[in-house]
Amino acid sequence: MARDATEALAQVADQHFDLMLVDIKMPGINGLELVRQVHETCEDLPCIVITGYGTPEHSVEALRAGAYWYLEKPFDQANLDVVRRLVEQAIEHGRLKSENRILHGQLQTKYRFENIIGHSAGLQRVLDVVAKVADSHSTVLVTGESGTGKELVARAIHYNSPRADHLLVTVNCGAIPEALLESELFGHVRGAFTNAITNREGRFALADEGTIFLDEIGDMSPTLQVKLLRVLQDRTFEPVGSSKTQSVNVRVIAATNQNLEEAIREKRFREDLFYRLNVIPIEIPPLRERLDDIPLLAEHFLESANKAHGRECVGFGEGVVECMAGHGWPGNVRELENLVERLVTLSGGKEIGVEDLPDPFRKQQPVDPVSIQIPPGGLSLKDVVDRVEARLIEQALKLTSGNKNRAARLIGMNRTTMLEKMKKKGIEFDRPMDDQYGEDAKPSHLPTP
């Protein structure tokens, strides 16, 4: 309880309240001004204003000042129930508002760039573009095989953009039946079709001021492609069954695991739509082309699986990460994430050893020898062999995060021989600072004994 606004402000400043009930007429600062001032510091605190004289002007003014609702005096028995209900609702509203703010903050943290793991050149190129385009409004087209992180990238763009406080609305164009997709995207008016019993807002309208993520865009039907083209061109559309044009301010991010150029050749995808979408292309390379991300990703997923399932798995034993590098990863990062989760859950807290890996990981894959065509002018076998050797040593170092013992073992070479060859061929490897796999973990600028 507070006797006037000054006292109320002092209390609000050092305690948490769920609700404020406030009269309008008070000595000093009046109730409406108090609501305004309270909201400067506690924007989620719901306030119910009590008006002595229930004139329409008073109620409008109260709402304008930011009140949740207003009540008319006197509180007789008949409307005490109303008061009780209103108080419950206002408290719930305030709770939802602050919960929403917290969750929103968590989403923004979750999709910070640092949470996209990997130091391979391929992924770094992706992240460079992501960082550059996030604060623009340009349309982005993310491509890559299934499980490479397309949605993760789309979310990172939205949550690092000036639109982050508005919605990111996702539409899976492949999962919604064609007949429903138009109304899903643009909404409909009552009576537009048999089941349209009310007006309904579409996803584009919902995403106003925010971002719409059109996933699996390659699966969209040709008719809808035309309609989408129009929104992309002038950001306007008509709900199904309506002739009233609506306009939206929305950023579009699209994604697909299909090869759209091929789809255009096969007349499954409109070329003009492709160019509208492909303003900023981001292509995420498959995991098998960035094997050097595997150690970091595996460690990252191990930590999150430990946390999520209350496990205390200590880590990967010798050779495990190298075995992982030999796998083809058709399911890309998602496959790795699932594998690590399974290993951690079954580990019983023990270190994960090579023997815990599924069969295909442990079998030695026959290596396809490089298919080199001898050019008309001939070639030097020695040069080619030298180059192949250098490439394999570099790869082994990458896969073992620069651990020379393990790199040498991985390609069946004696460590000293490998070091000599590295010196002769000028191969250097700076181990990443955050590497956790090395036995010879020391800064790379120190001489090798």
Ligand SMILES: Nc1ncnc2c1ncn2[C@@H]1O[C@H](COP(=O)(O)OP(=O)(O)OP(=O)(O)O)[C@@H](O)[C@H]1O
């Ligand atoms: N670089 C990365 N760092 C951390 N996690 C990643 C990374 N890339 C992908 N992931 C994780 O892998 C899983 C798959 O990613 P995502 O859903 O974004 O893939 P996608 O390309 O949209 O796949 P699909 O084509 O099957 O929809 C997610 O759990 C995601 O968080």
Ligand SMILES: [Mg+2]
């Ligand atoms: Mg996806």
